[in-house]
Amino acid sequence: MIFEKRTERIFLAIFFLIALCIPLFLEDNSFFVGKATTILILAVFVMSLDFLVGRVGLVTLGHALFYGLGGYLFVILTPEYEAVNFWVYAVYILAISALIALVVGVVVLRTSGIYFIMITLAISQMAYYFFFDSLEFGGNDGLFIFMKPETSIFGLNFLNLDNPTHFYYLSLLAVLVTLLAIKITLRSRFGRIVEASRLNPERTEALGYNIFAFRLISYIIGSTLAAYAGLLFALQYGYVNPQFMTWEMSGTALVMSILGGMGTIYGAILGTITYEGLQYSFEHLSEDWMLLMGGAIILMVLLLRKGLAGYLEKLLEK
Amino acid sequence: MANDIILETESLSKHWGGIKALNDISLQFRDRQLHGVVGPNGAGKSTLLNMLCGTLKPTSGCIFHKGDQIEGMKPWKFVRRGIGRSFQKTNIYADVTCLENCAVAAQRRFTGSFNLFASRHSNTLVRDAAEKALRQVGLDSRINTVAAEISYGEQRQLELAMVLATDPCILLLDEPMAGMGHEESQRIIELLNELKQSYSIVLVEHDMDAIFELSDQLTVLDNGTHLITGTVDEVRNEPQVKEAYLGKEDEEEAA
Known part of the structure; x- marks a missing residue:
């Protein structure tokens, strides 16, 4: 069983049950389907960050770099007025993102602790300003996606990305795949050494493991998943711009992961939903919603030391 | 083979700036022997152990493992060659x-x-x-x-x-009995006696009774230099050692 905790199984069962049914009740209201889709895509991004920060022990403040790359790579690689195949290009984009993560990883993983935070932040800011200042990539306005890709597999076409409900289910599938990928990795023999390297790097090296290699591969996995989230987000809204790569984006994802319960992975889904839910409610409540939002998050983090998932576990584990 | 040299150091030194933590140490560690290393605090015992397991790079000098020169390798490669270490401070998951x-x-x-x-x-x-x-x-x-x-x-x-x-084929043990009660120490001594039948062991330990009981070879370090290596009896009868190390401890105990 890759889902070890009872709380985890209960939460995920309820989540997927509700998530599967949502479009059935909202068929006509594509705003809410769109909002729900965005939350699912963000959940993929936050899970990939939670994996790196909470389970591998790499506290990165530059994770949005790969979120943005996923979007930019799609626009850069595809012809402007021709619908390409989604799956084929998704594979290309993930492969290129993995390569970039390899190069970036080799550099940033030479540092640790506070220096790792600073260097990941610096590199993502470099990328941000590169796209911000570049004319060929649309500068601050970014680039538009005029043609949504088609999604046929072996001539079978059951998914239309222009249909919000279809896109919603594609994003839900991404949540499921990401969740399984991370959980299987963590349970694996590789995951054992990754966990050991987080708990006690000195000891793990003294047991004969090259922890740099384990961290690098983990970094590539986490970054590639983030790129997939960015690709989906760009396709949903039909554009990509430097805002994808801001440090606020990385920071917000970090808050979502902490709120949900760092390192629990399923908590990332919970944290994303809660954060987005809070923001939506406060936005409609007052003009000073950011103040309220900030206060609410501080309160929740203070009261729930191990996040929402930690609180649920306290209630549900024997 | 019993008594073959497994690990060897050749004029191994570690300097921190102007301070010589360890100076010109040449030692041989043999198969299926327990090689004790003693010396007062600051003698360089832990520095030596950290270099033998690769976590500390020597300033100069060489380390040979079964004839191969290894001192520049990464610590995890040392482990893969069969050099295992324990830590002075408990270091577990x-x-x-x-x-x-x-x-x-x-x-x-x-x-x-x-x-x-x-x-x-x-x-x-x-x-x-x-x-x-x-x-x-x-x-x-x-x-x-x-x-x-x-x-x-x-x-x-x-x-x-x-x-x-x-x-491992060689165990580098940094004070495995530190902080243990008498009975627990006795257990470890028994265990080490058993282990040295099949492993080569380098033991850094403050418990003098234990180290006298266990060691086949004993090295005394003082202030970063190598005083003497020999059997327990040879070391015990060496006046220099009594002066530098054992003598001091006796005084401390008396006081």
């Missing part, structure tokens, strides 16, 4: 079970650790080796206990079990 602690240590020997799909629990060889290491140190009853919940003495035993689970 406190949040997981004793079995998992040893399984991390044993996994490398049996299966690829870059397998991202196969469950960590699916390899029975790893589990068997981890259990065997726990049995060797007498922690059979603690297999499924979280490491943070066992006693301090047991954690020291676990520390040792983890080294054994890497299947």
